[in-house]
Amino acid sequence: MYVAAKVDENKCNGCKLCIWSCPDPNVIILHPNKKVSINQSRCKGCGLCVIACKREALSIDS
Amino acid sequence: MAIPQYRVLPGPEGYLPPAAAGMGVILPRKKDEALVEGAIVTREEAMEKAAEKLLSAKKPYIFPGPLVLWNWKEGVAEKAQAIIALAKAANAGIIPMPDYRPKYPMINPAVEINPNHPNLTIWHNKIDVCVFVGVHCHYANVALKIIRGGTDCYTIAFCAEMGHEDAMISFREMGLAEIKQLTDLITRKKGESR
Amino acid sequence: MITQKIVDPDYLFFQSERSKMFITGSEAVSEAIKRANVDMAIAYPITPQSESMHLVGDLYAEGYLKDYFRGENEFSVMSAVAGAAMGGVRVFTATGGPGTMRAFEMFPTWAGARLPVVCAFFTRGVNSPLTIQPDTIEMAYMLDTGIMIFHAENAQDLYDMLLKAFVIAEQPEVHIPVGVFADGFFVTHTRDEVSTAPADLKLPAYDPYSSPVPVMDMNNVPLRQMRDPFVMKSNFISYAAHASWQQEVAAAAQRARRYIDHYLGGLVESENPGADIMIVASGTAVSQGRAAIIAAAGEGIDVGLLKIKCLRPFPTEEIKALTRHCKAIIVPEFNRIGWLAREIKAVVEDNSKVVDGPRVFGGMTMPTEMILESIRRCSA
Amino acid sequence: MKSDLWQISPGFEEVMPAEYRELVDNGPFGKKLGVADMGTFKELLEEHPLCAGCGLALSLRLTLIALPNPEDTIIVGATGCSSLAFPQVSVHNIHSLFGNQNAVATGLKRALSLRFPGQVKDVVVIAGDGATCDIGLEAVVHSWFRGEKLATIMLDNEAYANTGGQESGMSRIGTVLNMAPQGKKFSKVNFPEIAKAAGCAYVAVAEPSRPKRLEQAVRRAILVAREIGPAYVQLFTPCPTNYKFKPSETLSLIKKREQEGVFQTMEYLSPEAEAYIKQIEEAKR
Amino acid sequence: MQAKTFIRMSGLGGQGVVTAAHILGSAAVRSGLLSTVNPFFGAEKRLAPAESYVRISSQTIHERGEVLFPDIIMIFHPHVITLGKSYTMPFFDGLQKQGKIIINAPEPLPLNESERAQLAALNARLYYISATRLALEIAGTELSSNIAMLGALIAVTDLVSQQALEEALAERFGGTKKFVASGTTAALDDVLKSKFTKLAQLMDKNIALIEQAKSSIQEHVI
Structure with missing residues (x-):
């Protein structure tokens, strides 16, 4: 994707709000360390997760 | 005007080949019969031909379908083992058809085959002889016709029901014993040619 | 309900002792369904079909069928029949004339989905002004839906063709629907002698797992299975899949010839x-x-x-x-x-x-x- | 379902593509997972072609996760945006035509009841607002009249989105959409009330910005449909593409509507449904 | 008996023309003959014109549908002629030579000159029977008019025996089996059965009615 979300691991606390807001399955993955990662090749870049995140841990990278 | 008997031969037959069943190719009535290139022969003859084709192929592949890939009922595990043994004997690769959905966004032709666009896999891997096994009849027929239209791959179908006119070699009621029989035949033939 | 014994179709059709009944075409439908081991029937009234599905309802009340209900219109009935067939049961319905037209979208869908549905069609006019009278014009529209079409001459044919239709439709390499057509009133409402097999015999049950497509029951593979997806999107590969699919449905009808020859004594x-x-x-x-x-x-x-x-x-x-x-x-x-x-x-x-x-x-x-x-x- | 349906035949594990192995090793079958577990398991929905920011896709994703028994769930859909995602759903599902979903589901549910008496076989209808409220109205409402044991879930994006954004019965009055060039001239159909009047034992309106409530509505609907009678869930699933707002605003739009007082969630349970749900949820505790 | 006899029964909806045809056809089959029976194809309700057709033959009967060229015409209600309550007007068209006409009417109907000439040219025979009056008197219900008409028919033809007719009657109303010509006839069967306290009574009274009808039919010289 040309446009995809990325995570600032320092800000992420694993609250899952981003996961719940993503219309695509298994794109945002929660790891045992309570940090999420994004499968950039499948992210459609809608930005819903960016708005959902209360800690501004996500941003759209273009 | 007499039209000669339609033959089911490797393609590419063209943009939209006819269904062999619509061209007068008829599935055999008897259990010990099979189809080779549109003509009814004995199962033994067809086995000979299939063994020959597999052994002389540059890139033979077996395409197991959901009915054998998933261990969903009694007898499947044994059949799966027999298919793997056959692949080994024939020195054939295995590319699965795990289901029939049109895949989104793309198929990975190196690792799977899909009945809606089987040619991608055949072209990508330069497959010249293939065996369909454990594929529901409808999807096997859809795929076999597309292959005949667009590739020069020689198709062999193992069918647990009545068989497939659109395959170049079609076996009906192909069970565990018959798969093993073909494997034995291939092993024997390999030994002979050495 | 009479206790029925399952027999080989050939025995039921050709060897069992026959007896004569003086019945209407509608009653012949009921006699056929009684012996067909049908799981489920769905009805919607339309003249001249209604009597036949009343009688099938009576068979349900007596215990010959396991389920039966009246749908809300023919399109829904044919849809419900499709759902039942995809769920792996033997199912029957009947309609005719405007009912056929109302349900029309479903017939190519049945064929494409490889459903071995048997449906009786009792023909009647479809034009305005409204008519309930016999007229076979609807058959012209049905010819190229992909379903097999039998045309009964009389009540005897109707009885024989309906029973045999189940066996022909359910062959694994055929597995497409059969429409058994009979002329409204001339057959449905005409009383005639019909020779029938004993009522204590019935066809073997339908085996859904011999279907050329997976049954939608979450009890067989593959689990990731949609019937029937749009073969996605506009490109040559998708067109080829659609074309091959259509050819396969037509091929299925060709494969039925040998069974029609055997059971109906020829086309x-x-x-x-x-x-x-x-x-x-x-x-x-x-x-x-x-x-x-x-x-x-x-x-x-x-x-x-x-x-x-x-x-x-x-x-x-x-x-x-x-x-x-x-x-x-x-x-x-x-x-x-x-x-x-x-x-x-x-x-x-x-x-x-x-x-x-x-x-x-x-x-x-x-x-x-x-x-x-x-x-x-x-x-x- | 038999537990071995999702087992790879011995010897074929290596050749199976990764997505299938993931489903076998880390899928939801037989595990009773829910939205709380999202992000940690392989979902039933595979990569799909719906738009960025699609409220319908998110709702469908959440609905599939909410299925109480995915291993014994068969879904019936209808033509529409969701039918583009359904080929990628790992349970048996049917697309027949546009608007006949509840009729197909009726036949399917009855057939499965005959073939698997006493076993759980949940038939869930998931269709858009056009399919449910407009073209399929007769089949939907009659399946409720008959008391068919189906859960009907409407993905309400307030338009025909798959065909390019036409007005539907669920669009709001005044909205300018294709085929309503002067704005829609009648009100959004009050479908939850219709569902109640038609005999649904459970009716809920939910939305994807509160996934746990959506999950609860879907679960309750399916459980009520299994034992008591028809159930209806309406999910508000805004469509950024046809309503021309930013894909990132799908969920905030729902909140905005709530603040304006033009959208609210609701839940209704018939007395029987209420008693049944209470019993189940207490047993769980 | 001639090889083929085609009968047209005309009456009004609810009079039992369809049932009469069924009983006659069954009686013919019981007599070792072949028969086909079909009703007029209409969504006809009470008192609207209704017809049914019976074909009886010693050989296979192929024809289907309306009887256009009847050997026997049975008219169950005078209104068929006097009010023209018939869709096969002019009424006697198609009647074959030496054809028979049986009319349910208390007294001869006023046929016009051309009708009389038409019937005379065919050498037709015309009979009257007051079937509804007899049905009310003997069976106690006008619903048995059709049985009286069948009694009259066997009095003037040798198509079927009285015994076969009685057996067919018993079969139609005797058992638990439902006979279905149309949804409405099935409902009327139940109404008829409700008029008699017992099946035996239904049979006895209708057999008496057949007897009486046989002796009451009168030929009218054209």
């Missing part, structure tokens, strides 16, 4: 096949043709008959062979458009010898004399 049947003048007909028109042949013989005119029992798959070669020698082919029909004449003209070697008609429609009876008139003109 066609002939009487006095060497005659110079041949009547080629299906349905009630066959009966009228038979009467006309007798009348013509009385006048010293030799006439033969070709009865088409199965319209899809179409008996192209049979018709060619049986009409090659004759001078005139008369095609009596119970519709205005003459769809059967069109079909015949498309397959005979010299179509200038096909006589268009005679035809009646809008509910009219076709008098024997009308066919006799055509015969006289051809023999002059």
